[in-house]
Amino acid sequence: MTTGKAITAGVFGWPAGHSRSPQLHSHWLERYGIDGAYVPLPVPPDQFEAALRGVMAAGFAGANVTLPHKEAAFALCDERDASALRAGAVNTLVFRDGRILGSNTDGFGFLESLRAAAPAWRPEHGPAVLLGAGGAARAIVAALLDAGVPEVVVVNRTPERAEELARAIGGNIRATAVPPLSTAALLVNTTSLGMAGQPPLEIDLSPLPAHAVVADAVYVPLETPLLRAARARGLAAMPGLGMLLHQARPGFALWFGVEPVVDQALHDAVAADIPRL
DSSP, X not given: OXXXXXEEEEEEESSOTTOOHHHHHHHHHHHTTOOEEEEEEEOOGGGHHHHHHHHHHTTOOEEEEOTTOHHHHHXXXXXXXXXXXXXXXXXXXXXXXXEEEEEOOHHHHHHHHHHHHOTTOOGGGOOEEEEOOSHHHHHHHHHHHHHTOSOEEEEOSSHHHHHHHHHHHOSSEEEESSOOGGGOSEEEEOSSTTSTTXXXXXXXXXXXXXXXXXXXXXXXXXXXXXXXXXXXXXXEEEOTHHHHHHHHHHHHHHHHSOOOOOOHXXXXXXXTTSOOO
């Protein structure tokens, strides 16, 4: 595909150098022959609004937003779609006619990755247990409930945060300090435990039913200790990289006008410099 002028988008973060989004979108731009660019936008929190309005004035089509700017982006949007309102945060911005439109594709990315990694999983199979109550957890909880999961149990070191998440989203959400694994059809780690440089997630997976799926939002390393433990038990496992790849699809389509495909070539291109263990 060719266009009359180059299209530019990017990713806001602080720092932004760790983001794999530039490799991801650059792979798609080359694959589809699009005259465009996707660049990292490292911006400290106190300069975020000025930088956002600056790239919009410079003609960017839009941008992704990662930590720590997702809630600030939400506040700056002129319009927020249902996904952003449910998540209370924004990770995808579109600039149109001087207005900032925001959405949150984290929940979409999680569900699409889950369906690809565990095709046999169905929302009606049973409750989901989420570890952590941060921004990613909120988007995932909302997506699971909207997909038809009968109950979501949120486990957090600070119970008040889990209870706050439950109140904000509504629906059949239970906050607890102890994960009820024996009835879980899906276990999701949304904490940083298991990430490179962080302590491992200490959890005994033996109570999980044989049909349960274990998912990890962490993608550095590609195979976390949690996922290794799940596979050792014979359980279906969903690595975190898939969520990153799938959450990028809606933004790319909005900015560059092509519905991109997540395939092995994309996975390999983005995973090339990520440690496996």
